Amino acid sequence: MNAIFRYGNSYNLNANGGIVTIDFSTFASSSNIGLYIAGGTSTITNSQFRNNSEGLKLGAGVFHVSSSTFAGNSTWGVDNAIFPLATSSAIAKNNYWNASSGPHNAHLNASGTGDNVTDFVDFVPWLMTGP
Helix, strand or coil, X not given: XXXXXXXXXXXXXXXXXXXXXXXXXXXXXXXXXXXXXXXXXXXXEXXXXXXXXXXXXXXXEEEEEECCEEECCCCEEEEECCCCCCCCCEECCCCECCCCCCCEECCCECCCCCCEECXXXXXXXXXXXXX
């Protein structure tokens, strides 16, 4: 997939099951969620999550996101809403979080100044500069 999803009301795109592969896509300016994963297995690479309330939200299923950018998402860059039930279902390694210090997580990276990440998101290591 190589697409731009913008200005969604609830979310820009809802992945609701199956196997979803997203590459070189942009999820931007949603009033709520850029990409909502409601089931299945999603692999996301080389994509942008910008200026949403939440960039990427996991409600069910599994995702792996890498080589992507999270910037300007006001509430969460990544939100694992199914924790603590599935602690390894949200893999967000090797992404840029709009700061060289990485994403902010109160328990795992309190000094991070990038987009916020909930608990139970595996975000280490992160990229120091944008891909």
